[in-house]
Amino acid sequence: DAGVIQSPRHEVTEMGQEVTLRCKPISGHDYLFWYRQTMMRGLELLIYFNNNVPIDDSGMPEDRFSAKMPNASFSTLKIQPSEPRDSAVYFCASSAGTVNQPQHFGDGTRLSIL
Amino acid sequence: GDSVTQMEGPVTLSEEAFLTINCTYTATGYPSLFWYVQYPGEGLQLLLKATKADDKGSNKGFEATYRKETTSFHLEKGSVQVSDSAVYFCALSDLNSSASKIIFGSGTRLSIRP
Numbered sequence: 001d002a003g004v005i006q007s008p009r010h011e012v013t014e015m016g017q018e019v020t021l022r023c024k025p026i027s028g029h030d031y032l033f034w035y036r037q038t039m040m041r042g043l044e045l046l047i048y049f050n051n052n053v054p055i056d057d058s059g060m061p062e063d064r065f066s067a068k069m070p071n072a073s074f075s076t077l078k079i080q081p082s083e084p085r086d087s088a089v090y091f092c093a094s095s096a097g098t099v100n101q102p103q104h105f106g107d108g109t110r111l112s113i114l
Numbered sequence: 115g116d117s118v119t120q121m122e123g124p125v126t127l128s129e130e131a132f133l134t135i136n137c138t139y140t141a142t143g144y145p146s147l148f149w150y151v152q153y154p155g156e157g158l159q160l161l162l163k164a165t166k167a168d169d170k171g172s173n174k175g176f177e178a179t180y181r182k183e184t185t186s187f188h189l190e191k192g193s194v195q196v197s198d199s200a201v202y203f204c205a206l207s208d209l210n211s212s213a214s215k216i217i218f219g220s221g222t223r224l225s226i227r228p
Binding site: 054101106107 | 144146155157158165203216
């Protein structure tokens with residue numbers, strides 16, 4: 001079975017540019033999570049969706065960050081405008097159903113903002 | 115709120131040594147407990163889990179027992195290999211959330227010397 005698929009794997013861009021990260025969750029999973037990982041702050045939950053609806057976006061750092069899930073098989077995380085402090089590895093994860101279910105992670109997008 | 119505390123790294127061991135990574139948790143209910151592993155350049159992978167007190171999760175020679183009386187879920191392996199070098203995350207299910215949110219520890223980096 002295909003796991004969570006993220007693209008691109010690496011992104012290097014200049015500050016001020018718009019960045020779009022993409023995620024395809026595991027088919028049949030109804031929860032989708034976006035995380036950010038840095039050396040300084042570790043793993044941070046940014047936002048999560050249930051059945052394509054955003055449930056909790058309290059981890060989104062600023063209005064420059066936005067996330068959408070137009071259908072059950074696709075989600076985007078957008079940063080506009082990007083800043084050097086946004087450099088991190090961004091992970092998408094999905095899970096099936098209720099509490100106590102594990103999350104399945106993609107391989108991440110390594111983002112570098114110059 | 116609920117939280118996870120795990121031993122700080124990095125941990126460096128010789129091949130075939132015995133491994134213990136300590137993890138304790140604080141929770142108001144009876145969460146499921148997880149260990150995830152992150153290999154270089156990859157996303158987090160579920161290593162093992164336990165869903166109730168006294169359950170033992172095991173996988174790839176790793177074990178952890180859900181100890182309610184000590185609120186612990188320590189990870190152990192009898193004989194580590196170089197290929198076990200990775201970052202290990204202890205985690206629990208967030209019962210205060212209706213979703214399959216997971217609260218992660220800060221991670222412990224493990225390096226195994228040949």
